[in-house]
Amino acid sequence: MTSPPKDSSTQPTPLAIPYTARGGQQREAVIAVDAAGVWSIYDLSATTRAARAGLVVERLDGAGEELDEAVALAAEFVASQVAYARGDRLDSPLPKSAQERLPKIRRDAQRAARAAASDAKTLLEPDWFQHVVATATADPAVAGEDQAAMAA
Numbered sequence: 001m002t003s004p005p006k007d008s009s010t011q012p013t014p015l016a017i018p019y020t021a022r023g024g025q026q027r028e029a030v031i032a033v034d035a036a037g038v039w040s041i042y043d044l045s046a047t048t049r050a051a052r053a054g055l056v057v058e059r060l061d062g063a064g065e066e067l068d069e070a071v072a073l074a075a076e077f078v079a080s081q082v083a084y085a086r087g088d089r090l091d092s093p094l095p096k097s098a099q100e101r102l103p104k105i106r107r108d109a110q111r112a113a114r115a116a117a118s119d120a121k122t123l124l125e126p127d128w129f130q131h132v133v134a135t136a137t138a139d140p141a142v143a144g145e146d147q148a149a150m151a152a
Helices: 067-086 102-117 120-124 128-137 140-151
Strands: 016-020 026-033 039-045 053-060 099-101
Touching (some): 016 067, 016 128, 026 067, 026 102, 039 067, 053 067, 053 102, 067 128, 099 102
Antiparallel strands (some): 016 026, 026 039, 039 053, 053 099
């Protein structure tokens, strides 16, 4: 099977899950992959354009860890952040780890977006990432009510 032609004039949208942190700050978890194929999740301010770095949430150094694992970890991180902001979680899941330069994060995020755009599994479900975002940021009480209503 041949891959679809690449349109170099348009860049795919970066894989970023926006959320509101405790205190109301708009942030996003960004999924990225470097030139060596190491996937990472970063936490960035979504509103502060003067920022020069982002926090490293996780690096997936294990063999075979790819897009699926990176997306799952980013969604889990955002769900934890949202729970903390609501007061459902007592400890902050915000990493106290290393920072990475923003230009590198943006470059690697574009690489991850291109990888996702050419992934056979994600091509079968065009709105897959919007579902990830909605699930990660959903209020568990409301999500539970929706599931109960659908089951009835």
